[in-house]
Amino acid sequence: MSCDAVSLLRRLVATPSESGKEEAAASLLEAELKALGWAPERVGRSVYAVLGSGGPTLLLSSHLDTVPVGEGWTVPALEGLLKDGRVYGRGSNDAKGCLSAMVLGAAAAFGKGAPKGTVVLSASCEEETTNSGIAEVLPHLPKPDAAVIGEPTGLAPAVAQKGLLILEVTARGRAAHAAWGGGENAVSKAARDVLALEGITFDRSHPALGLPSLQVTQIHGGERHNVIPDRCKLVVDIRTTPAYAPEELVGLVKGRVEGTVSVRSQRLTAVDTAPSHPVVLAAVAAGGREPFGSPTVSDWAYLKGLPAVKVGPGDSRRSHTPDEYLEVSELLEGVGFYERLIRGYFELAGAA
Numbered sequence: 001m002s003c004d005a006v007s008l009l010r011r012l013v014a015t016p017s018e019s020g021k022e023e024a025a026a027s028l029l030e031a032e033l034k035a036l037g038w039a040p041e042r043v044g045r046s047v048y049a050v051l052g053s054g055g056p057t058l059l060l061s062s063h064l065d066t067v068p069v070g071e072g073w074t075v076p077a078l079e080g081l082l083k084d085g086r087v088y089g090r091g092s093n094d095a096k097g098c099l100s101a102m103v104l105g106a107a108a109a110f111g112k113g114a115p116k117g118t119v120v121l122s123a124s125c126e127e128e129t130t131n132s133g134i135a136e137v138l139p140h141l142p143k144p145d146a147a148v149i150g151e152p153t154g155l156a157p158a159v160a161q162k163g164l165l166i167l168e169v170t171a172r173g174r175a176a177h178a179a180w181g182g183g184e185n186a187v188s189k190a191a192r193d194v195l196a197l198e199g200i201t202f203d204r205s206h207p208a209l210g211l212p213s214l215q216v217t218q219i220h221g222g223e224r225h226n227v228i229p230d231r232c233k234l235v236v237d238i239r240t241t242p243a244y245a246p247e248e249l250v251g252l253v254k255g256r257v258e259g260t261v262s263v264r265s266q267r268l269t270a271v272d273t274a275p276s277h278p279v280v281l282a283a284v285a286a287g288g289r290e291p292f293g294s295p296t297v298s299d300w301a302y303l304k305g306l307p308a309v310k311v312g313p314g315d316s317r318r319s320h321t322p323d324e325y326l327e328v329s330e331l332l333e334g335v336g337f338y339e340r341l342i343r344g345y346f347e348l349a350g351a352a
């Protein structure tokens, strides 16, 4: 084999790829895949490759981009430093480790006699920002039957993922001089809306994700100390589950507040996969870890209902932090894990 997972990960980390600037990392991956004998294709700053033919088609999807380096590092962030059994650097854990393990895992699965199925490997750009990469790549791919999203989960398969609904509530009043009174105070109205929103309770629990959550995360009202404000805006962050339709949640908020409600974003929908689906069974068998529900969002939200699991080496709590790292042992375990998952899925889905 022309490359190993540790050296691939180190080279990917040493090729900075902040969202929107994935060009060099995409070219590196393309060259690596060619060296493995694959025929990679580019779609903008995303890369994909198809391995094998016929049988069930499994999409392995991870991302090339990272969040910015940020402050607080005590080790080099963009060198692919290998130290004390760890590969350090921005993107090592999220998600270049998963991507490297997927590449080498797929190579291993196809290295020992061709299994009966097709793997589509996709490394998307802009997962951390707009999720436009996966949306651009999808129409180019052979139609997958199931997907594996490469994100650090300690190799436990996430079988459901919360969605994100962002609402704005605008309270309107009437401006007046604070000394004279009168008018209508929009900040006071918004304050009552905040308390009303705290009173919302959810009763429909999702088996893997539990209840949705709702938080008022921003408030802005008033321009001057001596003017009764005529407008105050709240931002509401709702982490959704498949147990509630987004419209239903919007309705719930509308029913509680006095202000006007508008939807800022609902593009990240909540998703789940039946526990009995072959891709879930194969992921559980490959890693021996229990399935769980994930509160964090990913490209999974864009797969248009395709059955999927989100699983990969590493720990999501290390993502986006200074001194981000992936243990070499985690990476290598990930390679074997994806190899077993691919073979297991082809067996289960091919027999079905």
Ligand SMILES: [Zn+2]
Pocket: 063, 094, 095, 127, 151
């Ligand atoms: Zn990620």
